[in-house]
Every structure is written in C-alpha cells, then in structure tokens.
Amino acid sequence: MSVQLKQIQAILKAKATPETKASHEKFVPGKEKIYGVKMPVLNELAQLFKAGGFELVEELWKAGSLEEKTLAVKILGKIAKKDPERSLKLTQLFAQHIGNWAVCDAMGMQGLKPILKTHQKEIFELAWKYNSSKDFWQRRLSLVLAEWYTRIKELHPEIKRLVANLENDDEYYVKKAVVWIKRNLAKGK
Template identity: 35%
Template sequence: MEIDIKAELVRLAEPEYAVFSRRLLPGTENVLGVRLPLLRRLARRIAKGDWAAYLDTAGDGSFEEVMLQGMVIGAICAPPQEVLARTAAFVPKIDNWSVCDSFCSGLKLARTHPEPVWEFLQPYFEDPRPFAVRFAVVMLLFYYIDAQHLPRVLALLEEVHSDEYYVKMAVAWAASMCYAAFPDETLPWLQAARLDEFTYRRTIRKICESHQVNAEQKSHLRALERRRQG
C-alpha cells in the first residue's frame, strides 16, 4: 500500500511539539513537530515496501522529511554497497545535530560490516562541511569504540580541526566515551593530545558527567585540567 508521506507527516504532527523542537534546532525553521518514535515507525513501513522509489523521489521540504529519509536508509535490507551509496547521497542533506545523530544511530550497517564502513567514513573527517565531519565522528562513537579500533579512533579525533561548535562537541563526546570505556588507554592520549582548549574542556566535563567514571578518576581529570590552564 502506497503511503502519502507528506499527508502522513501532517497527520502525525503536533504544533506544540514543533515549537519545542525548533528551540533545540537553531536555524531549522520548517519543523512539523512529529515525534521520533513515530518517524521510526513510518520509516520501517517504508523500508518494507518500495523504499528505492521513495528515496529517489522524497522531498526535503521539512526537518521531518529529511529525518525520515535517513531513518529509511538505516532500515532497508540491501547490499552494503547500496546502503553506502544511499548514505553518500544523504550526507549533504544533514544540516543539524538531530538529523546527524539519529541517522548515525540507525545506520547499523557499521555493526555488521565495520571495515567497509570504516573505509567509507575516512574522507568525511576532512570534509569542508561541518555536519559531514560530525557524521563521521558520531559514527565512531556509536560503532568503533572497542579495543580493536581505539588507537585509530583517538588518532582520528586528534586530527579533526574545526572551528564549528557542533564538530567540537562531537569530538568531545567521542573522546569522553573513549575514556569511559578505556580509561587507562585514553588517559595518556588525553594528556598529550592536540585538542583545542574548548574541546579539551568539554571532554573533561563530559567525562565527569559520566556514571561510568568513578570519583577518583574525575578528581584526577579536574586536576589535570587545572594544570593545563595554569
């Protein structure tokens, strides 16, 4: 059964939720106000049908329309090269943190085919588009913080140089998760890394907010931050 996507999104929209969402998405004006669980449910319906026709013709007129496309790409059953081709076509549409992070969380191909996805991500770390870089960094933190990839993840994070707030925050988020999972391995890197001052401080803050990090580790990191500032 064909779905009138725009009509369905309008039916699911909540005007009050749209106002709330716009506050969280600076610069994103056309927000209908559809909650993410409802978008995911719709994406799964589309993925079970003629998803290729949908992706080939989908409109980009609202935040939800773009978000839905990303969710469909994550939900389709297709060969890895097809999913990566659809991903490459989608990345230029990412223009806010919410679409970026939700897309990454649903792109489970990285879990089943980690090395092809890893190679696919590499050019995006040097992409001039801030949200393309954030896409690559957030993919690291969702799928590659493990013993096998940790040294390469830390090396990539250190080489991300950007003045963009959402890139810096993604690097801090990823670095904090590396520490939470592998504190002994990450601490020397954190002490020596060439992170800019803003990203370094945000990394320490995020680590100290983590329930995975104990009080002694947090105290040591705060002292480390004070010494760096001094």
C-alpha cells in the first residue's frame, strides 16, 4: 500500500460522518464499503492527489470502497489527457467491477472527460461494446458514456440507436439511463 493511499484512507476516515454514510447507503445501494464522506471532500482530494497518477488511480480502485472508487475515477478525469490509451484501458478494466450507479455515472461522465473530443470514436466503440453486455451496469455505462455527446446534433442518430437497444431493458438503473438520455436528446442539448 502506497503512502498516498494510506494518507487518503486516513483523510477518508477523519472526514466520514455517520449521517453521510447513512445517506450514501440509502441513495447509492451496493456492496462496496462506505466511509461516509461528502463529494466536495472527494473533489478536493482528487485535486490534491492527482500527481499520484495512474498508479494511484489503480490502487484506489482496488481498495474498493465507494469513495475510493469514486476518487479513482475523479483523478483519472484529471489526468486522462496524459495517456488517453491507458485511460481507455483503465475504463475497460474498471467497467468489469461496477457496483452502483454513482460509480457508473462518475466513470461515464468524469473519467474520460478530458478526451471526449479527441477520442470520440474510441468512446463510442466502448459504448457499443457495453450496450449488449450481460452486466446491467455496463449497459447503463454504454449510455452514460454517450451522455456528453447529446449536445452534438450530428451524433443524435447514433446515440438514439444505443438508446433503442436498451429501451425494453428490465433493469431499473438501465431504464433510468434511457429516460435521462432521451430527455437530453429531446432538449436538443
């Protein structure tokens, strides 16, 4: 365990509150350990520890709590431009172990944010790969990866095809993503 991970875990323990833990357990059901730390603290930690790079991102993900995984994705979102290929590979690795909507959405909306414009083709390839997955979190991720692109009218037909494939999905969190993306498309966002 790296010194940085030990420091982060000590901060997470110190900043955790029973109220935040109860809130996370209610609104982010899953099997991950939860410290009970508010998002603004994770945002500060991402800024503070981004120099830890890809190694810290992987170590945080493996540590496995809700906050550690979220922090891993937030740091990835700050450094993805340094090595887009590695960032895409990490996203694929992490996508195998999504346990809740919060981590799924952070991955789709924050983890690759710096490379959305430069790696659109690769991101859509991932979205299509996950669109027919047996894992419902990956199916949700397929739509969340495309969310940012809903503001680009020329991409609406492809996004609509991703959505159409999942419109009759039985999983609650996939249904929620379908409604979300359709709403964004309707706004012309």
